[in-house]
Amino acid sequence: MILGLSCIIASVGLSNYLINNKRYLLILSSALLVIIGLFQIKKFDIRSFTGTSALERDFIDKRMRLYPSPRVAHWLEQRPEAIAFYRFTDNSGEVLDFNYYFFANHPRERAAVTEYAKFPWFYLPPFLGGLYLSLKQKRNLKFHLLFMFAVVVTAAVYPNEPVGFVLVFPFVVSLSAYSVNNYVK
Amino acid sequence: MLNKLSVSVLLIFCAFLFFWRLDKVPPGFYIDESLHSYNALSILETGKDEYGKGFPVLFRFFGSYNEPLYVYLTTISIWLFGETIFAARLISALAGVLSTILIYFFMLKVTKNRTTSVIVGLLGAMSPWLLLYSRTGFEVSLAFFLFLLGLFTFYLGTKKPKYIAISFWLFSFSTYAAYTERFVSPLLALLLIFIFKEYLFRKENRKYLLLGTSGALLIQIPHLFLVSTPAFFPKGDLFSLGGFIARYIYYFSPEALFFKGDPDLQRSVPEMAVFPFWLVIPYFVGWYFCFKKRFSNLSKLIIASALISPLPAALTSDPFATHRAMPLLAPLLLVIGIGVNKIFEILKPFLGVFLFLLIFMVSALLLWRSFFVLLPGERSFYWGQQYVELAKLIKQDHQNLYLIDQGRLKIAYATIAYIADIDPLIFQQPQSLEIEENYYSAFPYNPSYSFANVELRSLDWETDIYKNQIIVGDNISISQEQAREHFLKKEFEITDPLGEVLLSGFKTSPKSKCESIKYENTHCKGVK
Numbered sequence: 001m002i003l004g005l006s007c008i009i010a011s012v013g014l015s016n017y018l019i020n021n022k023r024y025l026l027i028l029s030s031a032l033l034v035i036i037g038l039f040q041i042k043k044f045d046i047r048s049f050t051g052t053s054a055l056e057r058d059f060i061d062k063r064m065r066l067y068p069s070p071r072v073a074h075w076l077e078q079r080p081e082a083i084a085f086y087r088f089t090d091n092s093g094e095v096l097d098f099n100y101y102f103f104a105n106h107p108r109e110r111a112a113v114t115e116y117a118k119f120p121w122f123y124l125p126p127f128l129g130g131l132y133l134s135l136k137q138k139r140n141l142k143f144h145l146l147f148m149f150a151v152v153v154t155a156a157v158y159p160n161e162p163v164g165f166v167l168v169f170p171f172v173v174s175l176s177a178y179s180v181n182n183y184v185k
Numbered sequence: 186m187l188n189k190l191s192v193s194v195l196l197i198f199c200a201f202l203f204f205w206r207l208d209k210v211p212p213g214f215y216i217d218e219s220l221h222s223y224n225a226l227s228i229l230e231t232g233k234d235e236y237g238k239g240f241p242v243l244f245r246f247f248g249s250y251n252e253p254l255y256v257y258l259t260t261i262s263i264w265l266f267g268e269t270i271f272a273a274r275l276i277s278a279l280a281g282v283l284s285t286i287l288i289y290f291f292m293l294k295v296t297k298n299r300t301t302s303v304i305v306g307l308l309g310a311m312s313p314w315l316l317l318y319s320r321t322g323f324e325v326s327l328a329f330f331l332f333l334l335g336l337f338t339f340y341l342g343t344k345k346p347k348y349i350a351i352s353f354w355l356f357s358f359s360t361y362a363a364y365t366e367r368f369v370s371p372l373l374a375l376l377l378i379f380i381f382k383e384y385l386f387r388k389e390n391r392k393y394l395l396l397g398t399s400g401a402l403l404i405q406i407p408h409l410f411l412v413s414t415p416a417f418f419p420k421g422d423l424f425s426l427g428g429f430i431a432r433y434i435y436y437f438s439p440e441a442l443f444f445k446g447d448p449d450l451q452r453s454v455p456e457m458a459v460f461p462f463w464l465v466i467p468y469f470v471g472w473y474f475c476f477k478k479r480f481s482n483l484s485k486l487i488i489a490s491a492l493i494s495p496l497p498a499a500l501t502s503d504p505f506a507t508h509r510a511m512p513l514l515a516p517l518l519l520v521i522g523i524g525v526n527k528i529f530e531i532l533k534p535f536l537g538v539f540l541f542l543l544i545f546m547v548s549a550l551l552l553w554r555s556f557f558v559l560l561p562g563e564r565s566f567y568w569g570q571q572y573v574e575l576a577k578l579i580k581q582d583h584q585n586l587y588l589i590d591q592g593r594l595k596i597a598y599a600t601i602a603y604i605a606d607i608d609p610l611i612f613q614q615p616q617s618l619e620i621e622e623n624y625y626s627a628f629p630y631n632p633s634y635s636f637a638n639v640e641l642r643s644l645d646w647e648t649d650i651y652k653n654q655i656i657v658g659d660n661i662s663i664s665q666e667q668a669r670e671h672f673l674k675k676e677f678e679i680t681d682p683l684g685e686v687l688l689s690g691f692k693t694s695p696k697s698k699c700e701s702i703k704y705e706n707t708h709c710k711g712v713k
Contacts, residue, residue, distance in 0.1 A: 066682060097441075103431035
């Protein structure tokens with residue numbers, strides 16, 4: 001309930017910020033995004049970033065044998081930093097995937113996850129249009145920095161379904177609304 | 186002078202990246218590669234393909250009816266270097282190098298900035314999408330080069346109209362290189378005529394348009410003869426309209442392009458997508474500037490080619506088929522190039538070059554890991570390394586008859602024939618005359634083959650164990666229980682670099698088997 005309300009109010013706040021450029025709206029939305037972020041971080045276990053299952057350890061051990069030098073193999077496969085880096089880039093890909101938001105992750109549905117479209121597919125053109133239009137305005141820099149921050153946090157935390165990448169949703173809504181507003185004008 | 190230096194740097198880098206261990210990476214010899222190269226050998230030595238058809242316009246292979254250009258060009262490399270994997274992949278690698286040089290010149294024309302053009306050329310070469318297919322002995326890379334050349338000449342043609350004619354000829358010619366270009370090139374040519382109609386139909390440009398389109402039509406004459414045959418649309422069963430929009434959009438998704446890549450294990454590189462992940466930033470920047478200047482000739486060309494290129498691939502049910510969407514690489518590289526150029530303009534040259542060098546070194550390390558360590562180590566099964574090793578064994582051993590299970594394993598006949606140096610005349614002999622006469626009528630494909638001392642078909646446990654031969658299959662084809670029950674003696678095992686058994690060869694022992702049977706068995710008559 002709180003998560004849903006925060007998400008709706010943040011979406012409205014960010015949309016109005018893009019349209020009217022009122023600073024307090026950005027502050028209000030940022031505060032709500034922090035609440036949403038806290039919900040996600042609460043369930044986050046830092047060990048999931050570098051921890052490996054027995055199966056993964058076996059896989060890494062096999063990989064180690066392929067390298068000409070054990071030291072290089074260790075740095076590229078076994079170091080916790082390397083494992084965290086690969087996981088973060090993998091998660092970033094999923095957070096940046098349009099199909100996750102608009103097409104229920106089709107055609108790359110995840111195993112053992114009930115996928116559903118977060119937004120109707122016809123929201124995609126207004127979203128892309130809104131992204132383009134907002135980037136044209138230099139005054140929207142803070143909005144985009146906030147957007148990038150939300151993407152990075154989501155990729156780092158990687159919240160599970162059914163909530164999913166909820167921190168990004170207000171940006172999708174506000175950019176789509178901004179685009180529609182521009183078109184109507 | 187600077188231009189020569191830039192091209193030299195690119196050439197040296199590409200020569201290393203595209204030719205180093207060309208016969209070893211990717212590991213093995215994929216069936217599509219061996220089909221092209223064995224048919225090239227067959228054409229070179231007999232003037233006929235594997236079915237005995239003289240100089241076909243489309244190659245039947247196993248019913249796929251592939252475009253002929255790569256096969257005919259490979260005859261030259263086989264003539265020069267013999268029946269080797271290197272020769273089979275040479276034309277592709279050359280096309281990859283030429284594509285990289287072309288990307289450099291294209292970017293130089295667009296940006297007038299030599300530094301960013303060299304960088305974009307290097308990035309193109311380091312893209313696993315181009316690199317993988319350029320080190321693979323089939324048509325995709327060659328078709329991409331012709332398509333990219335077509336785009337480049339069209340771009341030149343927007344300033345010097347005589348290039349328009351060359352561009353249309355190239356688009357038309359590219360349809361003989363790969364199946365995708367057969368759809369993408371004409372569609373794009375039509376769309377470009379529509380978009381640039383004002384310019385193309387100007388009085389002074391009309392003759393070039395006419396020359397280009399009439400030349401393109403003339404080039405299509407061999408295709409036109411076959412357009413009504415089933416051979417012209419052999420892949421109709423792959424088409425699927427359900428979920429088309431999602432698949433189409435996915436070809437532009439950052440996840441597919443920069444983080445995950447092709448889900449097919451043979452068409453991808455471990456732990457790397459089709460571009461290095463950090464290029465996602467220039468990708469977004471590039472699209473932004475492309476839309477900002479959407480009325481410029483370059484943007485129109487990029488947007489038109491990007492919209493058309495993934496259409497055939499998205500119409501199939503594969504989630505992200507990089508071999509079918511290869512033409513898309515051209516506009517995407519241009520978009521990324523525009524992005525890199527803009528980032529350099531913002532960062533100023535010194536900081537830009539420093540940052541690029543840093544990222545370049547990390548990318549090179551990750552590319553080395555994925556391409557030259559993990560790919561040969563983990564994907565040899567998908568690339569048919571087991572059949573290469575088996576063919577080498579068969580080549581040494583003319584005494585035994587080899588029966589290779591094809592009931593559940595991937596088609597292997599062309600790899601065996603090419604690597605084991607089977608004379609194309611011997612191979613062609615058992616082929617049905619009916620196929621040769623109805624070559625383009627999509628005659629049903631028969632996966633059973635018999636040539637020299639090799640037979641490829643499904644195993645028949647009722648009869649095969651009573652013949653003196655070596656039965657070859659994987660752990661599921663021939664289980665340990667079956668080996669014990671039928672007195673099969675293990676002759677060899679073929680393993681991958683991690684020690685996983687890919688194929689095993691078992692020698693039959695009809696005498697022992699017949700002695701163990703208490704009742705009369707017709708198959709044992711004559712067994713000594």
